[in-house]
Amino acid sequence: MIDQEVLLKSAFNGNRRELSRLLTHLEKGMKLNLPEDAPPRKSTVLGITGPPGVGKSTLIGRIINYWKLKNQNVAVLAIDPSSPRSGGALLGDRVRMDSADSGDLVFVRSLSTGGQPGGISSSLISMIDLLSYCGWENIIIETVGAGQSEIKIVAFADKILLIDGPDRGDIIQAEKAGIIELADVVVINKSDLPGSAKAAESIRSSLSFGDIKSSPEVILVSADKNDGVEEMMNLIENCDSPDWRERIKIKERLISLWDSRLLASPELNRIIGNLQTGSISLDDALDELAR
Amino acid sequence: MKIVMAKPGLDGHDRGAKVIARSLRDGGHEVVYTGLRRTPEEISRIVMDEDANALGLSTLSGAHDVLVPRICELLRETGMDHVMVFLGGIIPDRDHENMFSNGVRAIFGPGSRTDEILSFLDEASSRADSGAPIGVAGEDGWRWN
Numbered sequence: 001m002i003d004q005e006v007l008l009k010s011a012f013n014g015n016r017r018e019l020s021r022l023l024t025h026l027e028k029g030m031k032l033n034l035p036e037d038a039p040p041r042k043s044t045v046l047g048i049t050g051p052p053g054v055g056k057s058t059l060i061g062r063i064i065n066y067w068k069l070k071n072q073n074v075a076v077l078a079i080d081p082s083s084p085r086s087g088g089a090l091l092g093d094r095v096r097m098d099s100a101d102s103g104d105l106v107f108v109r110s111l112s113t114g115g116q117p118g119g120i121s122s123s124l125i126s127m128i129d130l131l132s133y134c135g136w137e138n139i140i141i142e143t144v145g146a147g148q149s150e151i152k153i154v155a156f157a158d159k160i161l162l163i164d165g166p167d168r169g170d171i172i173q174a175e176k177a178g179i180i181e182l183a184d185v186v187v188i189n190k191s192d193l194p195g196s197a198k199a200a201e202s203i204r205s206s207l208s209f210g211d212i213k214s215s216p217e218v219i220l221v222s223a224d225k226n227d228g229v230e231e232m233m234n235l236i237e238n239c240d241s242p243d244w245r246e247r248i249k250i251k252e253r254l255i256s257l258w259d260s261r262l263l264a265s266p267e268l269n270r271i272i273g274n275l276q277t278g279s280i281s282l283d284d285a286l287d288e289l290a291r
Numbered sequence: 292m293k294i295v296m297a298k299p300g301l302d303g304h305d306r307g308a309k310v311i312a313r314s315l316r317d318g319g320h321e322v323v324y325t326g327l328r329r330t331p332e333e334i335s336r337i338v339m340d341e342d343a344n345a346l347g348l349s350t351l352s353g354a355h356d357v358l359v360p361r362i363c364e365l366l367r368e369t370g371m372d373h374v375m376v377f378l379g380g381i382i383p384d385r386d387h388e389n390m391f392s393n394g395v396r397a398i399f400g401p402g403s404r405t406d407e408i409l410s411f412l413d414e415a416s417s418r419a420d421s422g423a424p425i426g427v428a429g430e431d432g433w434r435w436n
Contacts, residue, residue, distance in 0.1 A: 016339060020339055
C-alpha cells in the first residue's frame, strides 16, 4: 500500500518525482483523496484536439513557450491510443514539443488510452485535480481527434482548441461529430502552405449558417514558423465559454464515467458471451449491467 | 513496462531506435520516444515525468563513454534507482564492461533480434516482480549479456 497522504504532501511542496508517481497510481485507478481544506481548482484546462498530422504537438510546443515567457507553468497530458492487438502503445508526442524538456515550469506526461479497464477517462479528472492542487496553473490535454472520441474532451477542458490543416476536409468530419460547435477557437495550422486561407474561409462560411453569437473564432497559425501564436493565445485567454458549455461538460463527464464503469464491470465478459450465443437480448444485457 | 527510448547527444540517426520502439509496442509495452539530440539532463527529466520503469538508450556517435555514465548517475542522483537502463547502437566490445559497471543491464548491437530484446524485458519484469533489483543502482550485478 502506498501512503497517499505522504506522497501528496511531498508533491504539493514541489517534489516532481512524487507528483509523477502519484499520476501513475491515478492512471492505474487509485482514488484521489485531496485534503478537505484543499482550495478549489484554479487551473485552466485547455483541450487541444484535431486529426492526426495537423501539428497539435508542434503547436503545443509553441504554447508552452508562450506561457514560459510569461513565467507561468504548464502541465501537458498527451493522450495517444494504445494498440488494440498487443495492448502496447507508442507515445511520440514529445518528439515535436521541443520546449517540453526544458525546465521546472514544464511538465509533460504521455498517456495511453488502454492503461486500465475503464479507459483513461475516469482517471483523467483526478489527474487534473492533482496537477491543479500541486500548483500547475495551465493544464493542456491533447487528444487525437478522429470522430467520436473528440467530444469527450469537452468533459475535461474549460476551453477547447480545434486544429486542422489546409485542404484536409477533416473539418467536415469534425462538423459531423459536433465538435466544431463546442470549440472556442478553430485553428488552421500550416498557414505558410497554400490552401490555408481558403480552408479558413470555408470553415468561417459554414459556421456563419449557424448561430453567429456562439460560433468559434477561426484563426490562421503557423506553428512551424511561430506565426499567429500570440494572437491565438489572446483569443483563447479572452474568450468566455458559453454557459451551456458547463451543462454539456457535466453531461459528458457523466457519460464517460458511465462508460468506464461499464468497461470495468466484472460481469462484462460473461454478458458479451451470452450476447454472442444469443441467450440474452441487448436490452436484457443493459438491464443486467445497470443492476 | 513503461519504457523511455532516448537518443542522447549529437547523433542524427534514429531508424534503429524507431524500429525498437515499434517492436516493443507490438510486444505490449508502453513506449515513449524522446526524439533526437537529448541531453542527459533532459533524458533523466523525461524518465521522471513519465514515471518509466526502463530507459533504452540508442547511440551511434561514439560518445557513449561520456553520455551513458552521466545519464545513469543523474538517475541515481534524482531518486530513480529502480529504473532499468539498456543500451543499443554501436558500442565496441572493449567498452562493454565500463557500460555494465555504470549500471547498464543489457547491450544490443547490430544484428540483435527484436524478440531477444523482448525476452530480456520479460525476464527483467519477472525479476522485478520477485523483488530482485534490476535498476540502475542495483547491487546484484544481474545482466543479460
